[in-house]
Amino acid sequence: MDANEQERHLLEKAKDLLSQAAENLDSQTKQRLERIRLNALSASERAHPGAFLSSRWVMGGAVTAAAMAAVAIFFWLKASPGNFPGKHIEDFEMIASMEEIELYENLDFYRWLATKENGA
């Protein structure tokens, strides 16, 4: 066994002994370490809300949001023709032409005038 190999062997031995010692910690110390870890995780969740969302949840949320947007657009497009004030072309012209608004406002008068003229 050469010097390097011997040293490697000794260091492996040291590592094993250290790992064994870490595993054989007394139960009270193990419990305290676990409590510290859980407290640290809770603190992290409070400090970074949402940081612990898994990619699965993020993906699910994105799909849900996209589906909701698609449904909203569908209903909006479906509802639009019925609600649009210029449904008929004559209504659209009436709205577009400000000059003729007065004519429509006095429509009863013109009807009356026409019946008078026809009667005369």
Next chain:
Amino acid sequence: MDTRDKLNGFLADIERRAFKMARFATGSTDEALDLVQDAMFGFVRHYTSRPEGQWKPLFYSILRSRITDWYRRNSVRKHVLSWLTRSQDCEDEEDPFQDIPDKATLNPFEDILRHEESMALERAIHMLPLRQQQAFLLRVWEEMDVKQTAFVMGCSEGSVKTHYSRAVHSLRGLLEDIR
């Protein structure tokens, strides 16, 4: 596996070794637990968004920083206490060993370790200077390469090699005995 599970798994994996490292440095279970707690809180507060591959060196970098701070505070306290003691008792003035901490007495391993070899090794590691301790534990136990160890210890790769080499040299006699 979500981020919380990954983080929990990472911390669970290193917590005992981190504790032992802090215990070697301080010689006190309570102090070591406090240092691990500080390191964990510091880590989860600042570095959980980093890639997982960076977690270990980052965590140990924080722990090393906390241990160094503890060492500085403790050194000042010991220095003041030793000065006060010396001024009260002039007979101790000539004792060259007075300022050397009696680490073996302060650090009883008997209640932690059952195995004689482990006890001897841990005592020997505890007696190493802090930087040698860190270089040895990070290289041998955490299996970090020289570059990662230099990052954690905040020094050059050359310094890591020097500290590690001296630590192995100091421990070699002991390790040969327990082979």
